[in-house]
Every structure is written in C-alpha cells, then in structure tokens.
Amino acid sequence: MDAASHLGVVVDLSPTHWYLSSTRTQHNARPLSLKSFLSHLLVFLNSHIACKDENTLAVFGVLPGRSIMLYSSTSESSGNPLDKADANTYRPFKVLDATVMRTIAEHVENLGPSDLEIPGELVGALTKSLCHINRITTTSSAHANGQTASIDPRILILSVSPDQSLSYIPIMNSIFSAQKLRVTIDVCKVYGSESVFLQQAAHLTGGSYLHIDRADALLQYLTMSFLPPPGIRQLLSVPTQDKIDFRAACFCHKRIVDIGFVCSVCLSIFCQPVPVCSTCRTKFPIKTLQRLNAARPAVTTPTAAATPYIRSPASLPSSNAIKVGAVNGSQAAARNGLR
C-alpha cells in the first residue's frame, strides 16, 4: 500500500508584495493577483486531498507581524452551517476551500495601514507548521505503534516577499528541526528575487526550490513539482537547484555576508572582527584582531561572487575568518543558533 502523506503549506500573504506582484511593470510582464493565485492554490490543495483519502493538510498564512492557521484537516469543524452539503462538490473540498477563503478574508479585513510596513512572520508560520507535524507524527505513532506512522510529512512554502536578514537564525533553527523530524521543505518563489535562506532550507532538507517564471502557469508548476510525495520523487525528475547561495547572516548586524569571522569556540558568525564573542563571551587576543582587521578586504559591501578564500588560523583562541560560502558555514551558524 502506498502511504498517506501530510502536506503543510505556508502561504505568504504580505499585502505589499502581493500588490507589487499584481501590478504590471517592466520587470513583471505577467502579473499575478492574490485572487488568481488563491484559485490556483485551492485547486492544488484539492488535488493533494484527491490523491488519497488519508492525506492530511494544514495551511498557514503569513501576515504582517503574525502568522495564522488557515485550515487543518485534522481539526475539522463538521457542524459548520456555512458548509451545507452540495450535491455537485466533494464535501472535503468544499469545507477546505470555504474555510481557507473565510479565514483569509477575516484576517485581511483586519489589516490596518500601519501593517503595511511590518514584515511578514514567515518564521512563525514555519514553526507552527513544524509543531503541527510533530504533533501528528507523535500521536499517530503512539496510536498505531509505529506501523502506520510513516505519514511522509512535507512543507511547501509559497513566498513572495524578500529575505529578512533578521530572521536568519530562527530560519536555520527551523531547518534543523525539520531535518530532525525528517520533513522535506519545498519552496516555491512566486514573485520577487531569489531567496537565500529559503534556497538553503530546500537544499538542506532535500526539497526542491522553484522560482516561477510564468506566473500564469502556476498550477502546472505546483502539480508537477510539489504534488508528488517524497516517496515517489526518486522516480521523477523533480526540479533541483544547480546553484545554491550558501551565504549566512552575521549575528551582530543580521547582514548577509560574503566573508564572515567565526568564533573558534562557539562558531558564531560576525561581519567584522570582534574583541569578545557576543554569544560565548570568549575574549580574543588583541594581536589577532589587528591582524584580521588588516587583512579585511577594502570593500565593506559584500560582492556577489568571490573565490574560495580561507584564512589560515594563526593562533588559538582567535577568530578565524572563513568564507561563509560553504555548507559548513551555514550549518555552523545554525548549530550555534540552536542553543
């Protein structure tokens, strides 16, 4: 028997970026409005439920400053008067669509003008989704004693807003929780520039990252790349990334850095040499600091491509400058954040 699978969907509902996405500009030849996006999304969600009766679904919305659960197939309110049975529609689809649309409408109504500036709470939604998966995996394994516990969980992030460097550490922590739970994170960038952090999230959890070129064919993208459960993906050529941006954000200014300085004790990342590590309070010799400062490249703004650049560690304890463009770099940073 093929196993049921769980899909957690994190939908970016940032009003500012949806406005940008729906307006036709020189760079945005095929505008996609939130409304048509949602109709594509609902069909995709229905397809997931259609594939198997036991498939479960949870949808989370990312709003300015907060995150909300839009729908969960496990906590279904059956006695809802709005969901009167209809002879022409499969009832679970109807309940799903109605609930998602209603919750989105409720929350979007409540948005005020002040909310436009606040960045979306992506991390909150991602964390809630992981907690939700954790709950269903633990309860289902307790219930069935491991025999049907393989629900093959995965998360799909539909993002329109750019990275916020402030959320680097929490995102990395979420990635590591996902790895621990064996959750695959798929990322679909519907609008906007490539997201460094989400690329890493997809790469580190074995998911796929897709930047949509033609927004009008969104449904076909979603169906072909994100509908197959991880179980059968080895049979299919699902899109993978050939280029991944592994840059990390520094712990001091939350800036994405090309070259960082890593504390040799706790592996915290800094954009400039510091006398005392802010995480573990290790003091570095003044000599090392001077040497590192002298060796820093003249340009302070990070440039995109840099050749591998590893400074040989002189003496310990010192802060070793490394190119934070390697897997090690980002993992080290996240391990640090986990404490």
Place this chain on the structure above:
Amino acid sequence: MPSVNLNADPITDSEWSPHILLAFLQSQSQTALTRLYHKPSSCLSVFRLLRPLERQLIMNLLWLESTIPMSTMSAWVTQEGKKPYDDSLSTLARLHIIPKSTTKLALNATFRTSLRQAITGGGTTGSFGVPAEPDPQHPPPDIATLDAYALERWETILHYMVSSGTGQHPTKPSQEVLFLLQRSGLMTKTRGGVLQITSSGFQFLLHDPHAQLWELLLQFLHMAEERQMDLVEALSFLLMLSTMELGLAFATENLSPTQNAMLADLRNYGLIWQYDASARQFSPTRLATTLTSSSPPLPTSRNTGAGSHDQGFIVLETNYRLYAYTDNPLQIAVLNLFVTLKARFPNLVVGAITRESVKKALANGITADQIISYLTTYAHPQMRKNKPLLPVTVQDQIRLWELEKNRVKSQEGYLYTAFASQQDYEYVLDYAKKLDVVLWENPTKRCFFGSLDGHANIRGFIERRTAEKA
C-alpha cells in the same frame, strides 16, 4: 524463504498489487468506461484506486489543453523510474484513461472534464449525492449507531460462514446474502440443503475486511450483469457512496431505478442504513465511505477495547504458543481454523499452532501464506517490536507442513504405450518433446506420459504417420 517485510522501501511500495476493482474495470468495454467517467465522483474514486505514479501522471496532464509529445513526458522520469512509468502508462491505457498512442499523450476527454469538475467543484451532475431534507421524525443516525449497524451486519455474514461447518446456529443473514455467498463459491449447498463453507470461503475469512468487501461487491456486480441491471449505474453508485460523508443522510429521489433496486442489497451487506425499506433517504456507513481508501472499513470491534481491529491482538511465541487478546466470537472462530485452542478467559484466548491444527486448515484449502499473513496483519502492537515480526521457526514450520502435504502432485494426461518399434517410439517422443508436453518417459518400456493439452496433437501425429505407412 521469504519473510514478510512490513517496512518495505517506497519503491516496492509503489509497486503494490493493483486494486481488485481495476482488473474488473479493465475487462469492461470502452463505451461502458466512458459512460462511467461521465460522473465526477466515479472519476475521483477510480483515480484514488490507482498507484501513486499513475495518479501523478494524470495530474500532470489534467490541466493541459493540448496533447504533449511522448518524448517530453518520458524525459520527466528518471532512469530507475522508467519501468514503473511504462507500467503505469499501460495500466492507464487499459482503463482508457490515457488512450494508447506512440507519439502523443492526452487524457480521455470525458475523464478530464469530469475529474476537473470533481476537483474544482461545481457543475450540475449531482454525482456526490443529493443531501436529504432534514426529517424531524427520523433524524439520521449518529456515527456510533452507523458503525454498530455496519459491524453487526458484516460480522453476521462472516460469523455465519465460519460456523457453518461446526454445527452451531448463529443468526442467518438474509436470503440475498446467502445467495451471493453461494454464487461466489464461498459457500456451497451440501446434500441436506445446508450451506457449507468451501475452501475459498476459508481463504476469504483470512483476508482483511477491505478485500473481503470488494470481493463480495465484485461478485455482486457480476450478478448485476446477469440480472439485467445496468452495470455502469451500479458501479457508479458504489463509487458515489465512497465519496459520501459519514453521518449525513442522502435523498433517494435522484437515484436511477437500478440504483434504487440496489439499496435493498446494500442494506443487507451493511453498506447503507435506512430507517425502513421505503424510506426516502439513506445514510452510508463506514463500510461504504471507506471503499476507495485504505483506512479500516470497520470500526473497533464490539466488546473489545479500543482499536483492536487496526491494532491487532495476536501474540505468537517461538514455542508455537499463541495468545489472542480478544473476546470477539468471530475472531476466535477464525483462529480456531488453524489453532488448537487450549484456554479461554474473558479477554484472552490461549492456544497453540500444532501440526494437526495446521493440517486441518490446509485440508480446508487454506494456504500457509494465508495463515502467516493473517498472523502478521493482526499481530499485537508488542509483536511489532520484533524483527522479523513472527518467529522464523514458526513461519518455516508452517510452510514445511504445507510442503508435506504437497509431496504428491497430480496431473491429468494420457499414457502412450505399445509402440510397434523403438524407432516409432522415438519419433513420436521427439515430436511430443518439441511440443513440451512430455511429463514422464520410459524408453525401456517404450511408453511416455503426455499432458492433456498435447493429446490432440500427438494423436493426430500418430494417425497421420500410420496413414503414411499404410
């Protein structure tokens, strides 16, 4: 010796045997299937019975307006996915979902329209069941009542089967059910006019409820053909039931005459609940709503603790002792088929698997693999910690006992003797060997034994030869 591996990897998982209904659908004509695909609910249910890769293929094509070249699609599967992909295409072609073609791929237009409609909703087909107007006098039963009803009906049937040979007299299921059991060869009438379970009936008992249900329903569909019922109507009604919501009542007015006639039968099997035979609404039970899913079709067994059906209750030790935590008479009766029961407690049965008990089961036509798979399916959660799940000694011994029985194999055929000369004998034998029908030969006695299907040829050959000689 193969042992049952529960934690099969995903690749073999996706190669699980296709659903029993699909084989039936494949035997139907293209026109019948196209008629079936007119209903969105039927499309959705058939879609769910397919394997994951087949479902994904359909999904890929569902929203495309034009056909796509074969080469484009095959670029989408990886090297190791090639074989499953080809298998999927041929299955879908046999179901007439993706017409067979060497150059282009596209969904059957009817199927595409209906599945799109099923997923997006809307339309006016009413194929997901018209909900009944609330009837204040007879409110629809709650889920617990429905479950109890379905379980009672289903266990009555099984219990009747299992105890038919033992001289007990449990409640009889209705006449139609008995007829169906007889027609499907699960039970047969003995000389005294009493129904007696057959060997395939014993095998039936060891299947899981889902398979049992479909086996009976398929038999029902075969009978429907003979009863001049419209097969497509019957089939689409079953598939419609599987998409209905448990605990809701649906109106009977929109059903076709065939489907109205089916209500009585389905009530007998416990698939639907009706206030009385003339009621204008019906409620599907869990047996019906889980037809196309793999969740357990029966609720927890009565009298036993929660979840005994899906959790299992059997503990088997290496010393052939078996403990079954159940007080369900049906489960005990089934165990009694191949276990020597020693003691019974309020919630526990103790027994042992012995040579005699297994031989008895084998004589009834049950195979060793069926016993092992039954024990695996209903193993107690504590047993699931073992690897392999069942003690290897016991598994092997059960299989050895089966081999013991199979020492002598019989085969029908003809013995050719009294050849006039050695040359004649060798000439005919050569011919028979070419046909690959020789089962045994003895050159010194100039005779050989050929299988039944080769007889006509050999006989003709000999006749021709004698005619040539004369």
